[in-house]
Amino acid sequence: MAQTIKTxxxxxxxxxxxxxxLSNLCxxxxxxxxxxxxxxxxxxxxxxYSRGDYVFEQSTPFRSCYAVxxxxxxxxxxxxxxxxxxxxFFLPGELIGLDSMSSSSYACSAKxxxxxxxxxxxxxxxxxxxxxxxxxxxxxxxxxxxEIQNSHQLALMLSKRTAEERIASLLLSLSGRFARRxxxxxxxxxxxxxxxxxxxxxLAVETVSRVFTRFxxxxxxxxxxxxxxxxxxxxxxxxxxxxxxxxxGRKGC
Amino acid sequence: MAQTIKTxxxxxxxxxxxxxxLSNLCxxxxxxxxxxxxxxxxxxxxxxYSRGDYVFEQSTPFRSCYAVxxxxxxxxxxxxxxxxxxxxFFLPGELIGLDSMSSSSYACSAKxxxxxxxxxxxxxxxxxxxxxxxxxxxxxxxxxxxEIQNSHQLALMLSKRTAEERIASLLLSLSGRFARRxxxxxxxxxxxxxxxxxxxxxLAVETVSRVFTRFxxxxxxxxxxxxxxxxxxxxxxxxxxxxxxxxxGRKGC
DNA sequence: CGTGAGTTTGAGTAGCCTCAACCTGAGTGG
DNA sequence: CCACTCAGGTTGAGGCTACTCAAACTCACG
Numbered sequence: 024m025a026q027t028i029k030t031x032x033x034x035x036x037x038x039x040x041x042x043x044x045l046s047n048l049c050x051x052x053x054x055x056x057x058x059x060x061x062x063x064x065x066x067x068x069x070x071x072y073s074r075g076d077y078v079f080e081q082s083t084p085f086r087s088c089y090a091v092x093x094x095x096x097x098x099x100x101x102x103x104x105x106x107x108x109x110x111x112f113f114l115p116g117e118l119i120g121l122d123s124m125s126s127s128s129y130a131c132s133a134k135x136x137x138x139x140x141x142x143x144x145x146x147x148x149x150x151x152x153x154x155x156x157x158x159x160x161x162x163x164x165x166x167x168x169x170e171i172q173n174s175h176q177l178a179l180m181l182s183k184r185t186a187e188e189r190i191a192s193l194l195l196s197l198s199g200r201f202a203r204r205x206x207x208x209x210x211x212x213x214x215x216x217x218x219x220x221x222x223x224x225x226l227a228v229e230t231v232s233r234v235f236t237r238f239x240x241x242x243x244x245x246x247x248x249x250x251x252x253x254x255x256x257x258x259x260x261x262x263x264x265x266x267x268x269x270x271x272g273r274k275g276c
Numbered sequence: 277m278a279q280t281i282k283t284x285x286x287x288x289x290x291x292x293x294x295x296x297x298l299s300n301l302c303x304x305x306x307x308x309x310x311x312x313x314x315x316x317x318x319x320x321x322x323x324x325y326s327r328g329d330y331v332f333e334q335s336t337p338f339r340s341c342y343a344v345x346x347x348x349x350x351x352x353x354x355x356x357x358x359x360x361x362x363x364x365f366f367l368p369g370e371l372i373g374l375d376s377m378s379s380s381s382y383a384c385s386a387k388x389x390x391x392x393x394x395x396x397x398x399x400x401x402x403x404x405x406x407x408x409x410x411x412x413x414x415x416x417x418x419x420x421x422x423e424i425q426n427s428h429q430l431a432l433m434l435s436k437r438t439a440e441e442r443i444a445s446l447l448l449s450l451s452g453r454f455a456r457r458x459x460x461x462x463x464x465x466x467x468x469x470x471x472x473x474x475x476x477x478x479l480a481v482e483t484v485s486r487v488f489t490r491f492x493x494x495x496x497x498x499x500x501x502x503x504x505x506x507x508x509x510x511x512x513x514x515x516x517x518x519x520x521x522x523x524x525g526r527k528g529c
Numbered sequence: 530c531g532t533g534a535g536t537t538t539g540a541g542t543a544g545c546c547t548c549a550a551c552c553t554g555a556g557t558g559g
Numbered sequence: 560c561c562a563c564t565c566a567g568g569t570t571g572a573g574g575c576t577a578c579t580c581a582a583a584c585t586c587a588c589g
Contacts, residue, residue, distance in 0.1 A: 100428055104519040108432035122425050125418035130425050150410070157407060165378035167420040172375050172383050174427035175353055179361035181434035182478025186545070217568060225435025227546050232569050248554090248568080266357040439577065470536065480578055485537050501536080501586090530589105537584070544578090552569070559562090 040066065048116030048203070049090040049142075061155070065148035068092070072135040078119065081132040087143045088120035094139025095214030098122075098131045099222070109223040111173070112136075112215060114200050121170050124163075136214045181225045189224040190234045191263035194244070198253055209256065213249040293319065293395075301369030301456065302343040302395075314408065318401035321345070325388035331372065334385040340396045341373035347392025348467030351375075351384045352475070362476040364426070365389075365468055367453050374423050377416075389467045434478045442477040443487045444516035447497070451506055462509065466502040 040063050069092075072078055078089055081101060089096075096113040110131055113119050123130045124146070153160040180189050202208035213220075217235075221228040238244045243259055245252040253259060293316050322345075325331055331342055334354060342349075349366040363384055366372050376383045377399070406413040433442050455461035466473075470488075474481045491497045496512055498505040506512060 100432060102432065102517065104517055106432075106436050108428065108435060110428045110431065122421050122428065124421040125414055126421060130421070131428070150414070153413065154407070154410060157403070160406065160413060161378055161403070164416070164420070167417070167424065168375050168377040168379060168383070170424050171420065171427055174424055174431060175361065175363045175375065175384070178363065178427060178430050178434055178478075179353060179355065179359075181431055182361060182475075183359055216566095222435075225431075228568080229547085229570080230545060233545095236569075264355065264357055469534095481536080482538085482579085483577055486577095489537075532588085534587095535585085537582105539582085540580090542577105542579075544576095546575080547573090548571105550569105550571085553567085555564105555566095557562105557564080559560105 043092070045090075045092065045116035045204070049118055061152065062159070065145060065152060067143040067145070070141050070143060072139045072141070074135055074137050074139075076135045076139075078133040078135060078139075078141060079129050081130065082128050085120070085123045085126050085129050085146070087145045088118055088124070088149075089133070089141040089143055090118050091115050092140040092142055095136040096133050096139055096141075097136055097215060097219055097223075098133045100131045107222060109219055110177075112197075112219075112223070114197075114214070115204060117200075118166055121163075121167050124167065136219070177223075185265075186224075186226050186230050186234050187237070188263055188265055189226065190220070190231065190238070191259045193220065193224060194251070194253060195256070195259055195263055198256070209253045211251065213251060216249075293321075296345070298343075298345065298369040298457070302371055314405065315412070318398060318405060320396040320398070323394050323396060325392045325394070327388055327390050327392075329388045329392075331386040331388060331392075331394060332382050334383065335381050338373070338376045338379050338382050338399070340398045341371055341377070341402075342386070342394040342396055343371050344368050345393040345395055348389040349386050349392055349394075350389055350468060350472055350476075351386045353384045360475060362472055363430075365450075365472075365476070367450075367467070368457060370453075371419055374416075374420050377420065389472070430476075438518075439477075439479050439483050439487050440490070440515055441518055442479065443473070443484065443491070444512045446473065446477060447504070447506060448509070448512055448516055451509070462506045464504065466504055469502075 072094070078096060079087075091113050093115050095115075096119055097109055098111045098113065098119060099107050099109045101107045110122075113133075119133050119141075120129070149163075153163060180192060184192070197211065197213070198208040201211050215223075217228050217231050220226075221231045224231070235244070235246050238259075239246055241258075243253070243255045243262075245254060325347070331349060332340075344366050346368050348368075349372055350362055351364045351366065351372060352360050352362045354360045363375075366386075372386050372394075373382070402416075406416060433445060437445070450464065450466070451461040454464050468476075470481050470484050473479075474484045477484070488497070488499050491512075492499055494511075496506070496508045496515075498507060
């Protein structure tokens with residue numbers, strides 16, 4: 024039974040992790056085919072959200088993590104006094120909800136930025152599963168530590184980088200993540216509004232807009248609304264990790 | 277064997293988690309006495325670091341997580357071009373290294389801010405252990421998600437808060453963590469230098485210094501070097517979560 | 530008693546925010 | 560089909576927060 028390769032005909036909602044082009048992103052490579060079958064038993068696939076829908080909302084009971092299949096999601100936290108911080112953008116193959124693992128309620132809200140489909144991983148089952156599949160536990164530790172590192176990188180950006188550096192970084196990050204999915208690393212549509220970018224990077228919308236036009240005037244990018252084309256990746260790279268110290272490059276200066 | 281209550285005489289390096297006053301902080305409450313014994317078999321206790329020593333350094337092979345027993349530790353990440361971001365301060369009962377779980381090398385460096393003793397949890401053993409003790413796995417998920425949330429809170433501070441708000445928040449955070457250990461929440465020594473505070477909060481040292489004196493002049497705190505006394509917790513609380521919008525308080529404004 | 534790291538204070542500056550106006554394009558309804 | 564609307568985006572002017580640079584102070588330490 025475990026070895027039967029399901030074609031997806033008889034149980035359309037399951038058995039497609041194996042065929043999913045994203046499985047090498049969201050699932051542990053270490054997991055065997057056998058294990059995949061078990062995983063598929065608990066994963067609910069194909070839920071669809073329209074633009075603006077919440078996948079889950081902060082402070083509601085925590086039930087599941089979600090893997091993005093298509094579309095894009097933004098997560099954000101809101102404080103008592105109402106200000107919001109976008110904590111991440113999630114593209115296909117990426118997992119949402121790790122910051123709430125083992126909490127009783129969601130630590131952030133997740134909102135679909137466009138028409139989005141996700142796979143749901145109910146945590147109740149996950150607890151058993153990770154117990155049975157050591158590889159999966161390992162994978163979750165990995166994903167969560169990755170998430171911590173991402174967040175630390177964000178903190179570094181927010182505290183040390185200029186507006187231009189932050190935006191160059193974001194563009195390159197998106198570029199890399201598109202590339203990973205075999206899409207063009209230089210030409211893509213931003214799934215999020217300027218507002219979201221500004222909030223995420225700790226800037227005012229106006230600043231984001233100004234930097235975009237500045238980059239465009241310098242011939243680094245071509246941007247029309249959410250369409251962007253990265254014309255000079257090297258230059259963006261240089262900007263994104265600009266050195267404070269002028270010239271030199273040595274430590275002894 | 278598992279039930280023998282060790283007094284600490286015959287194996288001084290083990291068997292003291294049960295007596296450790298911090299165990300309710302760093303260890304899962306869910307873990308039973310039996311399990312504690314197993315934990316103690318793999319935990320190496322009592323390593324001492326002097327001020328300035330590294331508990332571990334970024335990019336070196338990841339081997340262990342560490343629980344702070346006494347003293348204080350700061351963690352920081354360093355980029356290629358040399359700038360540093362302090363990512364956290366860790367007091368007794370808190371766990372370091374979670375951001376490196378399941379990586380091959382440490383994602384940050386951990387430096388003792390004063391004479392510090394730690395307990396080491398080698399990860400190789402942890403993998404088996406979490407398998408045997410479901411509660412422990414749960415606890416790690418919890419700690420890691422907590423770490424993600426902390427980091428998101430930091431990001432929010434860095435992107436949305438003024439210098440005064442950030443420093444008030446930090447003071448209150450420390451206050452709360454001292455209180456948790458039954459120490460005075462209003463009178464304590466800062467384990468870190470102004471420089472570390474500045475870096476952590478994304479400010480210049482001078483700004484930190486200025487805010488401290490401003491708070492002092494307003495009668496909110498008393499500060500002499502690293503000694504601080506919080507004189508008006510309520511006021512600090514108000515400052516730390518100040519509302520941007522003037523007056524009103526309603527959403528409809 | 531010099532030395533140097535850590536801290537404080539002051540003066541001037543710059544990057545980004547705020548406020549305000551205008552533009553653009555998609556959706557709506559007459 | 561065109562005017563209207565509204566959200567999202569762009570552009571400009573001015574101001575403020577926190578930075579930079581510079582200097583003085585404190586204190587632990589050899």
